[in-house]
Amino acid sequence: MYSPFAAAHDPTGHVVRWTTWDGEHVETVTIRWENEGFTVTGHVGRERVEYVLRLSPTWQVRQFILFATWRSRTCGWPPTAMAVGAR
Numbered sequence: 001m002y003s004p005f006a007a008a009h010d011p012t013g014h015v016v017r018w019t020t021w022d023g024e025h026v027e028t029v030t031i032r033w034e035n036e037g038f039t040v041t042g043h044v045g046r047e048r049v050e051y052v053l054r055l056s057p058t059w060q061v062r063q064f065i066l067f068a069t070w071r072s073r074t075c076g077w078p079p080t081a082m083a084v085g086a087r
Helices: 005-009
Strands: 014-019 026-034 037-044 049-055 061-069 079-085
Touching: 005 014, 005 026
Parallel strands: none
Antiparallel strands: 014 026, 026 037, 037 049, 049 061, 061 079
């Protein structure tokens, strides 16, 4: 169900979901207005990746954070995070 982009200002934000052609994997993106800018959060199911983008009111990237999970032979499933910020 589509909701207008004004939903970014609602507490739940503007949520978009799509699936792979076979329907097995889902990506979800949420856009919210927070702290005088947009926060975009996403989850990519197949790749087990989550990300956060912090954007200015004019859609300039202020920060990008990527969370990835991978299988390690020694430690199981440790998460890692990479942050890139611009000011």
